[in-house]
Amino acid sequence: VTLLHENASGRTLAGVRAWVFGLWLLKIASDPLHRLALLPASLFPPLGPWKILPAGVWAHVHSAEFLTGFRVATVLCLAGAVFGPGRRLAALLACALLTFHQAYVRSFGYINHAELPLLYAAYALAAFPVADRLLGKGREPLPAAPLVAVTAALCFTYALTAAFRLAAGGLDAFRSDTVLVWLLHDAHYPTYYRWTLGRDLLEHPGLVPLLRWGFPVVTLVELLAPLGLVCRPWRLAFLAVMVPFHLAMLFLTNILFWENLALFPLLLDLERAIGRFALTERSESRDRRSEGPGTSPRTPPPSSTD
Amino acid sequence: VFTFEPKLFFGAAAAWGAIGFLCTLPAPETPLGARGGQWAFWLALIVLLVSLRPVHRFLAALPRPHAFLLAGFFALLLAGQLADRSKDTFPFVSWKMFSMPAPASLGPIAYYEYYGRTDAAERVPLNPERLFPSLKNYRMAVGLMTLAGGALDPARPDPEAARRLSEALRALGARHNRENPGTPVRGVEMYRCQLDPRPGPARRETYRWRVWHVEVAP
DSSP, X not given: OOOTTTTOOHHHHHHHHHHXXXXXXXXXXXXXXXGGGGSOGGGOOOOGGGGTSOHHHHHHHSSXXXXXXXXXXXXXXXXXXXXXXXXXXXHHHHHHHHHHHHHHHTSSSOOXXXXXXXXXXXXXXXXXXXXXXXXXXXXXXXXXXHHHHHHHHHHXXXXXXXXXXXXXXXXXXXXXXXXXXXXXXXXXXXOSXXXXXXXXXXXXXXXHHHHHHHHHHHHHHHHTGGGGGTOHHHHHHHHHHHHHHHHHHHHHXXXXXXXXXXXXXXXXXXXXXXXXXXXXXHHHHHHHHHHOTTOOTTSOOOOOOO | OBOOOHHHHHHHHHHHHHHHHGGXXXXXXXXXXHHHHHHHHHHHHHHHHHHBHHHHHHHHHSOHHHHHHHHHHHHHHHHHHHHTOHHHHTTSOOOOSSOSOOOSSOOOEEEEEEEEEETTOOEEEEOHHHHSXXXXXXXXXXXXXXXXXXXXXXXXXXXXXXXXXXXHHHHHHHHHHHHOTTSOEEEEEEEEEEEOOSSOXXXXXXXXXXXXXXXXXX
């Protein structure tokens, strides 16, 4: 039993940081936020951090000019967090702006969860380098801490969902057609993705029992997701259940948590994977060097002297 | 595999007691018992996790700033769930998904559809989330449905919800016209649809009736 990412290196942390902030960069850069100014401001009551700001500020937020400027500023900070020399500061600023962005897009409609694990990942990756600075000179930064925090947060969000489901609904949801009612209802919403398999759910007799029996299994796997931090077989079982679950949700109800799927590689031992990859690369380049120009690739490498 | 350190254990339990206090605060939807049940579950899970030797070893070796950061982050995550006041505590929210009350057996399903009406009286389907992708993942769909629920409440129609619904539908039309200047719409219609999924596909019918209509300025 070992803790996932316990022995992570700075190289792995740098890769994960670029991945997380890079995903946010693509997401915000491709989001036409300014269009929301067409909708009436009264549909957007301030939420979360926006509530802290004076009411006068909120009145200026809902304009195409402000939203465009806000998006550009967020993209610049995210680009700084991925590529820039002042990555630490840019990452902190990006997290602040992302929090306001995510609160803004949730002020109309309802508070969904799709992007939140990726937001928490950005928080951890931006905040732990600050803690490293507090250690003082001569102390090595701890790459394991933010990676454990990001992975634990991802696992905890699944457990939180399952715990709420069980606490609020009890076991009734698993004993009836409730899951079918939910899926059929969701499949008829006019949503961004336009899969229609869920509308014809009842025409697929094999699918109905699979969903009925699969729902408690998914809930159990979600509930115990944090154990994946220390148990490799459980991590693999989690992935084996949750990847098909997320894809099924897309095809049946047009709900896609691609942000979660993008974080799933964190449930693998990245250090070992990168180590293996680097070892293969090194041995291949050593082979190439030893073969020399004009040497046949079939020539066996000379025996090593080191 | 397991280890026990009283200092760490009682420290975590004290912090957990403080978070448990949040369970007693009034929350709009979740009953107190449900929050208490979750509190007990999380206490058990956290005790289990911190008692595992590799987790314990990792936590014990963390410098103080990192330990505070980690503990603070997860305390906020769990407090957001237990407080169940997502609009106030965002980004630390309660994780409700497939947990809303739903009928135990299949019955008629109601939903809304949106159409634009052109000058030639043709009906063009409108997809609100495609027109405003920032509000995808059901944010737009649920937002419009909530407004419709208020505006069309047979017992007590909400005039404010009605005004907002009209403005939102006009915005759908305006956005469509910007994207499709060749086929602009002059009005937007909202239909309530009802479908009983129980009969086979051959006998299944969807009933649609127009419940709202707004003009769109050219």
